[in-house]
Amino acid sequence: MRIHFIAIGGSAMHNLAIALHKKGFVVSGSDDVIAEPSKGRLAQYNLLPIHMGWDESNISPGLDAVILGMHAFEDNPELLKAKELGLRIYSYPEYIYEQSKDKLRVVIGGSHGKTTITSMILHVMNYYKRDFDYLVGAQLEGFDTMVKLTAEAPVIIIEGDEYLASTIDRRPKFHLYKANIGVISGIAWDHVNVFPTFDNYILQFDIFINTIQPDGKLIYCQSDPVLTALVDKSTAPVEKIPYSIPPHDLRDGITYLLPEETPLHIFGDHNLMNLNAAKLVCATLGISGKDFNRAISTFKGASKRLELMLSEAQTNVYKDFAHSPSKVKATIEAVKSQFKGRKLVACMELHTFSSLNKNFLLQYQGTMDKADEAIVYINENTFKQKKTTPFSSFEVESAFKNSKLHFFNDALELKAYLLGLDFKNTNLLLMSSGNFGGVDFVKLARELSK
Incomplete structure (x- = not known):
């Protein structure tokens, strides 16, 4: 079987490409940008495209199927060529x-x-x-x-x-x-x-x-x-x-x-x-x-799901994928309940399309109330990427209705603030589906421990 992936660099897409390669299929792929860890993992199996970008010459009548990722738009030249040739086009769940x-x-x-x-x-x-x-x-x-x-x-x-x-x-x-x-x-x-x-x-x-x-x-x-x-x-x-x-x-x-x-x-x-x-x-x-x-009893959890970054006598640092209101609330309550004698500093990044929608933002009301200190961060570049209007600190604080909330839109200022806190008998919970403007979580945890 010969399979071509349009937008092979996606999280699910590159894993499916590797799985089919292991199954003995002949796999090719294209993308306009591929970041780590997808890039390194595709390279490991010799599946990384030689050149970045779309090229309709990748699509030929000999292909048994084309798998289309969400990153590829309807006017993608490879997709248009596949349609023209009448090839079978699948989404990855299909x-x-x-x-x-x-x-x-x-x-x-x-x-x-x-x-x-x-x-x-x-x-x-x-x-x-x-x-x-x-x-x-x-x-x-x-x-x-x-x-x-x-x-x-x-x-x-x-x-x-x-x-x-x-x-x-x-x-x-x-x-x-x-x-x-x-x-x-x-x-x-x-x-x-x-x-x-x-x-x-x-x-x-x-x-x-x-x-x-x-x-x-x-x-x-x-x-x-x-x-x-x-x-x-x-x-x-x-x-x-x-x-x-x-x-x-x-x-x-x-x-x-x-x-x-x-x-x-x-x-x-x-x-x-x-x-x-x-x-x-x-x-x-x-x-x-x-x-x-x-x-x-031997299960230690999935990556980024209450993942323990640091554990010392009186301080734990966790990172979690929580970003929607229900996930944020449940994750904060879990850490607070597990360590009843410790304070909790909860820091979340608003990153998704939903969380950057002004009407949906109101869904976060009360979600961080169980934290002893609540912090919300937004990378201003995210608004540009998602073509949405930036929030003011007043809008964020009003939506959460939390008097303990601090708002940041600069990653360096956020990091400096965290490093200035006293974490004696205090846990830190970092929640995001993004990366807090490129903050190195492991390095941050080590610096907090000092």
């Missing part, structure tokens, strides 16, 4: 389905927790050396790539994003996988540039439930009232399996699953609910609750 349509498909959806739930399932399956394929949105310990596709594996575990499949396919990705076992972790409005109302956003999850194959299973968080109401009224011919927070105990900063008192590396109510979702999925795949607990 192609994942094409390669897995004869497998048992487990699809994890929801506004938050998708990566963690998927990572937990993968960790447990890998612990018992099960044969499985997967697609996950973070690099995991013990896994070379974020995508694996083989001919032999009987099951595939897929993190199901609700964002659009491609510029020419406006369907949410998780609608395309046709799950046999579907998971929904919760519903909290996001992606307002695509789903302008909450009702429109909820509709996407209703459609997802109806894409689950007949006699399949829906595992859902019953602690979410919006999701529970949606599931209760659904007439989809699937088995509905609810979950919530499992029995647990917290002692000396460590969370234990009860009744076996299994110690965990992860913590927080949201992660415990994620764990229960993963446990139910693994049960459908033949892994007992006792075996699941044994394996999950």
Whole structure:
């Protein structure tokens, strides 16, 4: 099979390219810019384009398929040439389905927790050396790539994003996988540039439930009232399996699953609910609750999901991917609850299209109230890149309605402020889907420790 990737440098795209290369396919690709870690990983497998940019000569009648990434626009010359030649054009979720349509498909959806739930399932399956394929949105310990596709594996575990499949396919990705076992972790409005109302956003999850194959299973968080109401009224011919927070105990900063008192590396109510979702999925795949607990006790978390950057006697520094209101609130509450005797400095970056929308900004009201000190940062260049009007400090502070909030739009000023704080008996939580204007998190943690 000869496959060409238009916009090969994307996170999912380059991992899929590597997975197909490992499967024995002849893979080529193009992009106008490729950053790390995609660049280095593609180079490792000799898949990095020799020249950056689009070239219609990359498209020939001999190609079996073209896979189109979100980074490529409708007027992309390679896309136009592929259409002209009548080649089969896929979005990457379409192609994942094409390669897995004869497998048992487990699809994890929801506004938050998708990566963690998927990572937990993968960790447990890998612990018992099960044969499985997967697609996950973070690099995991013990896994070379974020995508694996083989001919032999009987099951595939897929993190199901609700964002659009491609510029020419406006369907949410998780609608395309046709799950046999579907998971929904919760519903909290996001992606307002695509789903302008909450009702429109909820509709996407209703459609997802109806894409689950007949006699399949829906595992859902019953602690979410919006999701529970949606599931209760659904007439989809699937088995509905609810979950919530499992029995647990917290002692000396460590969370234990009860009744076996299994110690965990992860913590927080949201992660415990994620764990229960993963446990139910693994049960459908033949892994007992006792075996699941044994394996999950060795799970240290997914990259950038409450990732511990520094741990000293009285200070921990975490970085987390949290950026939407529900994620920010849950992550702050998790750290604050886990370390009841410590203060918490919570710092988040507004970075996504949704968070930089003035109307959506109001959704952040109260999300940082549990922090002892709340900090919001916006890189002014982000407004230029996303072609939106910059916020004033007054607009940000008014939206959050938090008297303890400090606002920064200069990364160096933010760093200087953090380095000037006393972190004795205090934790720092850095939350963003961006990079705080290029701040080196590891270096910052080391400097704070001094």
